[in-house]
Amino acid sequence: MRSNGCCLSGVHSTTTATTVGLALDRIVCDDNLVFMSSLPDGCCDLIYADPPFNSNRTLGPTKRHRATFNDRHGEGVRGFLDFLQPRVKEMHRLLSPTGCIFIHLDWRTVHYVKVMLDEVFGQDNFLNEIIWSYRSGGVAKRWFARKHDTLLFYAKKVGAHTFNRMRHGEYRTLDLRMSSDGRPFKQTRNGRLYFHPEGPAIPDVWDIPFLSTVAKERVGYPTQKPESLLERVIRASSNEGDVVADFFCGSGTALAVAARLKRRWLGCDLNPDAVAITQRRLDEVARFRQLF
Numbered sequence: 001m002r003s004n005g006c007c008l009s010g011v012h013s014t015t016t017a018t019t020v021g022l023a024l025d026r027i028v029c030d031d032n033l034v035f036m037s038s039l040p041d042g043c044c045d046l047i048y049a050d051p052p053f054n055s056n057r058t059l060g061p062t063k064r065h066r067a068t069f070n071d072r073h074g075e076g077v078r079g080f081l082d083f084l085q086p087r088v089k090e091m092h093r094l095l096s097p098t099g100c101i102f103i104h105l106d107w108r109t110v111h112y113v114k115v116m117l118d119e120v121f122g123q124d125n126f127l128n129e130i131i132w133s134y135r136s137g138g139v140a141k142r143w144f145a146r147k148h149d150t151l152l153f154y155a156k157k158v159g160a161h162t163f164n165r166m167r168h169g170e171y172r173t174l175d176l177r178m179s180s181d182g183r184p185f186k187q188t189r190n191g192r193l194y195f196h197p198e199g200p201a202i203p204d205v206w207d208i209p210f211l212s213t214v215a216k217e218r219v220g221y222p223t224q225k226p227e228s229l230l231e232r233v234i235r236a237s238s239n240e241g242d243v244v245a246d247f248f249c250g251s252g253t254a255l256a257v258a259a260r261l262k263r264r265w266l267g268c269d270l271n272p273d274a275v276a277i278t279q280r281r282l283d284e285v286a287r288f289r290q291l292f
Contacts, residue, residue, distance in 0.1 A: 027278055037090060042094065044091075044245040047094065052080070127163075133208075169200055241262070252279075
């Protein structure tokens, strides 16, 4: 089953990816391995992948989550890696020379997948192990509460990749002062030490709230990620007009944010409910953009 999805209109800058003759701004309902194999080399500038976490559970449906998400592979970690590896190889092929990829995982498989990604992308193209730290319900009695996910960040080729340094928050420095021209500084023995006026550069630990049960963003999908998380990913590693792809699109957060930030996009999911939810979100973005 395939669904062509919606096409957002607007002026886009020239992308670095190879997209001649490629239909963009579309989502399909299909096995992502099949869909990716139909795409040309180097057609994606940024790939975000939020694959199953190998939790051996089926999530939903519930009162809050209309859709069902099956995260069972039946053969443990080995079966999960056998499932993921050919898909990661396709993603590597699809990345443009300036492209980057973020693989979103948790404690169950991240260390195994890191070894696999080093083999596919090369250890020298590893950029960051990003910790997404969040606070959510539930406590642990026999170990520390598990309150973070990990995003493994790789470039197609280090040095050629797109990276936009981002700044956020406040400096944790005692006796920070402000100059007459609005620049923060600290007085040292050697004179003034100035800090960037826009705040500290964002490090590899991201303190971004988890979606609450009553968040307005909620769309009825059990593994939905917050838009603020995907906005940081997309702003950091792509520019307007670039092609952002999510081949495990789920609730469509990455695609909706990409469309809002004036990127081109490609999406895929095997679950018809996920594709329908994503399509509705993209339609809302398209309607909003038509108003402005």
